[in-house]
Amino acid sequence: MLALAAFAVGAAKSGMPALGPIPAALFASVLPAKASTGAVLGLLLVGDLIAVRMYHAHADWKILRRLLPSVLVGILVGVVVLWAANDIVVRRIIGATLLVLVALSVLLMLRRRADAAAGREARPVPRALSWLFGPLGGFTTMIANAAGPVMSLYFVASRLPVQAILGTAAWFFLIVNTMKLPFSVGLGLITPESLLLNLLLVPALILGALGGRMAARRISQEWFERVVLVLTFASGVYLLW
Template sequence: MPTFTGPEWLLLALAAFAVGAAKSGMPALGPITAAIFASVLPAKASTGAVLGLLLVGDLIAVRMYHAHADWRILRRLLPSVLVGILLGVVVLWAANDVVVRRIIGGTLLVLVALSVILMLRRRADAAAGREARPLPRALSLVFGPLGGFTTMIANAAGPVMSLYFVASRLPVPAILGTAAWFFLIVNTMKLPFSVGLGLVTPESLLLNLLLVPALMLGAFGGRMAARRISQESFERVVLVLTFASGVYLLW
């Protein structure tokens, strides 16, 4: 177990809280976790340390929203997601910590751009008084591999898949249920690769165990806060923080 300072423990607890909140109804918080862990731990080790927390959060999310999943979409997505995961495995095996840190930073910036696109499309559709437009079919074909790659490299596929689910015109309960099952399945698929790469270790699991109380607090707090906070204002704040985190990790 690495020795952390008081502020570092506080940051890790905040990241665990963000995992719980992201899984229980505030998905915009997802990328913050990757940025914090990559700032405190070596970049490659951070991906394995986050994975254990994500699996706990996935179980909570499935318990909350399991009945609303759209399995047709899940069956269509998962084969292409595996392609992205395998590409991420190759990158993690071949790259050093500096390269992985910069890839995580670049990935976060790409996710910010995708999230901004989603916000602008929603605003334009609302102003025109029309339903949300589906994404171009050619663009939809990249979401599976992109989601698999971003989740393997940075555990930060939330914005990518949220964009896909919203563009698929799923109702909100179906988005929550489909996302819950999607990430539980995908993160379970990632586990053997992460163990084989030496990213999930007894030390990382012990760290996860110590941070689970903060995750549980985030799960219940996030579910209550999601009902009270303006989603658009919240997303703007998170986008700014994620952009700053991406620039910091990139440079």
């Protein structure tokens, strides 16, 4: 299951972002919930380096500079929760976070479908709600390493071109996951044992990165996203229960 999760990390970073929440669910199902967050983080950093190598030239740095300070607020809230909560509480928080991410992903899909049916460009998120994305993204990435749907909604709502979304997301997660690193070490979530586990799983991650890039060109993204949403929903319910 951990090798499958590592494969999903690689695929998510290389062109199939819908797989993003799956590794958090699998790791939290196999390992103690708090330890799972540190174990996933090591793999995500490897995946981020691969994504930046693929899409580094397309980032929108204006959006990144505006977003990162508020993301840090969410990360700090997540650090406090991880420090204060036990494994059972963290497992349930991860489960609830996955369900929230499913709801956001469904919202994004419905908006895309409505805009396509009306023959118009994607509508921006109301400005009054835009300040929520940074802290929410920071909290979800610190607690569950699963901020992909939150930030995808933000980037799409910012009306970025596809290549700019990929490049901006690649740099965003590399920077944010690097910011999380000292907190995870300080909380004892990243240990020599977790790094050894990461080393053993890197080959599966690389296979996922290669396979994800090829598969993204051949499969129906709409149906693939629906399957992933069902799996993520089931994972969230399982972790809550």
